[in-house]
Amino acid sequence: xxxxQSHTGIAASLPFSNIDTDxxxxxxxxxxxxxxxxxxxxxxxxxxxxxxxxRSDFVLNQAPWDQATILVTLDNFGCGSSRExxxxxxxxxxVRCIIAPSFADIFYNxxxxxxxxxVTFDRxxxxxxxxxxxxxxxxxLTVSLKPQTVTRxxxxxxxxxIEPARKTALLEGRDEISASLDHLSEIEAWExxxxxxxxxxxx
Numbered sequence: 001x002x003x004x005q006s007h008t009g010i011a012a013s014l015p016f017s018n019i020d021t022d023x024x025x026x027x028x029x030x031x032x033x034x035x036x037x038x039x040x041x042x043x044x045x046x047x048x049x050x051x052x053x054x055r056s057d058f059v060l061n062q063a064p065w066d067q068a069t070i071l072v073t074l075d076n077f078g079c080g081s082s083r084e085x086x087x088x089x090x091x092x093x094x095v096r097c098i099i100a101p102s103f104a105d106i107f108y109n110x111x112x113x114x115x116x117x118x119v120t121f122d123r124x125x126x127x128x129x130x131x132x133x134x135x136x137x138x139x140x141l142t143v144s145l146k147p148q149t150v151t152r153x154x155x156x157x158x159x160x161x162i163e164p165a166r167k168t169a170l171l172e173g174r175d176e177i178s179a180s181l182d183h184l185s186e187i188e189a190w191e192x193x194x195x196x197x198x199x200x201x202x203x
Contacts, residue, residue, distance in 0.1 A: 001114065001115045001173050002172070003170065003171060003172060003173030004097075004116075006144040007069065007070075007117075007144075008132075008140060008142040009068070009097075009140065009141070010140060011069075011099075011132075011139055012059045012068035012072070013065075013073075013130045013134045014059065014071055014072065014073040014074075015073070016074055016128050017074040017075040017076055017077055018076045019073060019076075019077050019078070019079075020077065020080030020081075021083050021085075021107065021171060022080055023043060024043060024086040025042060025044070025086050025089040029085070030085050035091065036092060037091075038089035038092045039091075041058040042089045043060060044059050047060055060093075063136075065137055065139065066093070069096050069097070069100045070095070070098070070143065071090075071096045071097075071099065072099045072130050072135075073100045074101060075101045075123075076103070076104055077098060077103050077107070078104040078106075079104040082107075083108040084113075084114070087107070087114040088114065091114055093114060095154050096117065097116065097117045098116065098117075098118050099119045099121065099124065099129060099141075099150065100118070100119075100120060101120060101121065103120070119150060120161070121158065125158060129150075132152055132153060138152070138153040139153075145167060145170060145171055148160050
């Protein structure tokens with residue numbers, strides 16, 4: 001997993017509540033276990049019309065937000081099914097941070113497992129950021145994990161909270177598999193000892 005330390009990028013406004021994982025990545029695109037290429041299907045029903053042509057009124061089809069790496073959105077982002085393909089599609093599109101008042105729990109956890117930083121602010125702050133990023137001249141944000149800050153284009157610094165363990169994992173680019181592999185020698189020793197305690201039964 002790639003580490004997240006500090007990121008500056010274009011932020012796109014998605015001023016909708018309850019954007020579920022089916023809107024993030026619809027069911028027909030879940031037939032792969034590869035994370036590559038899913039970005040082109042991100043928000044498919046919102047980005048494309050019934051003929052597959054890009055909708056000109058959707059923010060991610062407009063410059064400069066077609067290069068967005070940060071999303072600013074509303075409550076309960078990522079609700080619905082637990083499909084991990086949703087953060088895979090966001091990552092493949094280029095999204096590194098999502099800012100919202102709240103997230104669905106499973107989606108929130110999956111973001112950390114895939115190197116995406118979910119940031120929460122109160123609704124008043126979110127509304128101010130939505131207004132900022134709706135204009136090309138103020139659409140750039142800087143998100144710094146170590147000091148836990150989001151810096152607006154005008155220079156105002158906003159402080160956010162994050163659990164220490166999640167913060168450390170993102171800063172170091174370590175997921176649960178990496179944490180387990182830290183104990184590889186102990187795991188291998190236990191597996192060897194287990195053969196004597198509980199030998200494999202064969203027929």
